[in-house]
Amino acid sequence: MKYNFDEIISRENTASIKWDQVEKINGAKVLPYWVADTDFKTPKEVIDALKQRIDHGIFGYTLYSDSLAPTVKNWINKRHGWSIENEWISYTPGIVSAILYAIECFTNEGDSILVQSPIYPPFLQLPKDSGRKIVESEMILNNGRYEIDYEDFETKAKFAKMFLLSNPHNPTGRVFTRQELEKIGDICVRNNVLIVADEIHSDVIFKGYKHIAIASVSEEIKNITISCYSASKTFSLAGLATSAIIIPNKEINDKFKSYLEKRHIPVNTLGKVALEAAYKYGEDYMNQLSEYLESNRDFLIDYMSRYTPKIKPIKPEATFLVWIDCRELNLNDKELNKFFTNSGVKLNDGYTFGDAGKGFMRFNIGCPRETLLKGLERIKAAYDKI
Numbered sequence: 001m002k003y004n005f006d007e008i009i010s011r012e013n014t015a016s017i018k019w020d021q022v023e024k025i026n027g028a029k030v031l032p033y034w035v036a037d038t039d040f041k042t043p044k045e046v047i048d049a050l051k052q053r054i055d056h057g058i059f060g061y062t063l064y065s066d067s068l069a070p071t072v073k074n075w076i077n078k079r080h081g082w083s084i085e086n087e088w089i090s091y092t093p094g095i096v097s098a099i100l101y102a103i104e105c106f107t108n109e110g111d112s113i114l115v116q117s118p119i120y121p122p123f124l125q126l127p128k129d130s131g132r133k134i135v136e137s138e139m140i141l142n143n144g145r146y147e148i149d150y151e152d153f154e155t156k157a158k159f160a161k162m163f164l165l166s167n168p169h170n171p172t173g174r175v176f177t178r179q180e181l182e183k184i185g186d187i188c189v190r191n192n193v194l195i196v197a198d199e200i201h202s203d204v205i206f207k208g209y210k211h212i213a214i215a216s217v218s219e220e221i222k223n224i225t226i227s228c229y230s231a232s233k234t235f236s237l238a239g240l241a242t243s244a245i246i247i248p249n250k251e252i253n254d255k256f257k258s259y260l261e262k263r264h265i266p267v268n269t270l271g272k273v274a275l276e277a278a279y280k281y282g283e284d285y286m287n288q289l290s291e292y293l294e295s296n297r298d299f300l301i302d303y304m305s306r307y308t309p310k311i312k313p314i315k316p317e318a319t320f321l322v323w324i325d326c327r328e329l330n331l332n333d334k335e336l337n338k339f340f341t342n343s344g345v346k347l348n349d350g351y352t353f354g355d356a357g358k359g360f361m362r363f364n365i366g367c368p369r370e371t372l373l374k375g376l377e378r379i380k381a382a383y384d385k386i
């Protein structure tokens with residue numbers, strides 16, 4: 001089946017954070033390229049599975065079906081070549097909540113948590129809000145590509161209890177190589193640092209790159225890693241809040257499961273149906289979506305290099321998020337935000353990704369090409385007036 005990602009579907013007035021929580025300029029809403037969800041319809045098989053469940057009409061307390069774990073296992077094996085066991089899996093209502101649970105379950109107040117900045121803002125906020133300290137190892141921008149500063153990473157890992165990994169990395173779009181993962185994973189093993197690997201973006205990977213689950217790199221790394229997966233980002237299911245958390249080490253797994261049990265965390269009756277259908281039937285959709293997003297990425301890069309050359313996109317290797325370097329505009333945080341908002345688009349402010357994000361913005365290209373072009377044209381019109 002060929003999917004039509006060019007179809008424009010209005011999301012206004014659906015209580016969408018992305019579309020309905022935006023500023024107005026001269027009475028008109030700005031166009032949203034911020035919150036990381038896409039404007040594409042989820043595959044028909046997912047909608048059909050949801051409809052079938054809805055038609056039943058009773059939505060009482062629910063279990064995760066026995067068929068869900070083998071489906072997650074199969075998806076991860078097929079897409080990423082990592083062979084997991086059903087017992088390693090538990091479920092949470094989203095990955096941000098899973099990260100918070102892991103922080104609470106495996107660290108104490110005052111402990112340090114390591115992140116690679118610039119980084120998805122909740123990685124900075126969750127530890128802070130729970131009384132932990134953040135240690136940032138800044139990635140180095142080298143010829144338009146972010147790289148790991150291993151020396152700095154190791155120095156900081158020495159006094160960290162936990163490392164929050166985003167792979168593929170939000171916002172830089174890096175797909176870490178086996179060698180990179182091995183190096184940082186070994187540093188964590190040597191320094192007794194628990195890894196929480198957020199692999200939510202691992203379904204959309206561009207040509208020439210391959211997602212590698214850090215837990216699949218070695219036995220030692222597998223033993224200290226909590227891996228987080230979800231269909232929510234890539235199958236337009238974020239509002240159905242259901243994620244799979246994979247923990248091979250029995251002691252860590254038991255402790256996490258017992259933590260979840262004690263909190264009586266509810267099961268989303270529709271979310272688990274959607275996750276299962278997406279992972280069962282979504283392969284074609286995901287391959288075609290990745291191609292579409294790759295062409296959106298190339299379109300944006302080409303457009304900006306022609307018409308707004310002082311705004312420089314960092315070419316992502318995965319994800320539907322483009323990190324754009326606006327430092328040549330010489331605007332401070334507030335002015336940069338104003339520049340884009342006044343042009344009629346809403347992006348994510350780079351400074352919210354840590355100090356390493358100052359002077360940058362994040363652009364969500366998970367939309368039909370026509371919508372993407374509209375945003376770029378608005379930015380060009382504002383840029384021409386500088």
Ligand SMILES: Cc1ncc(COP(=O)(O)O)c(C=O)c1O
Nearest residue numbers: 036094095096097120166170200
């Ligand atoms: C790296 C990363 N992790 C987690 C999330 C959110 O996950 P969830 O909605 O499952 O909490 C996002 C959303 O933007 C993300 O980019």
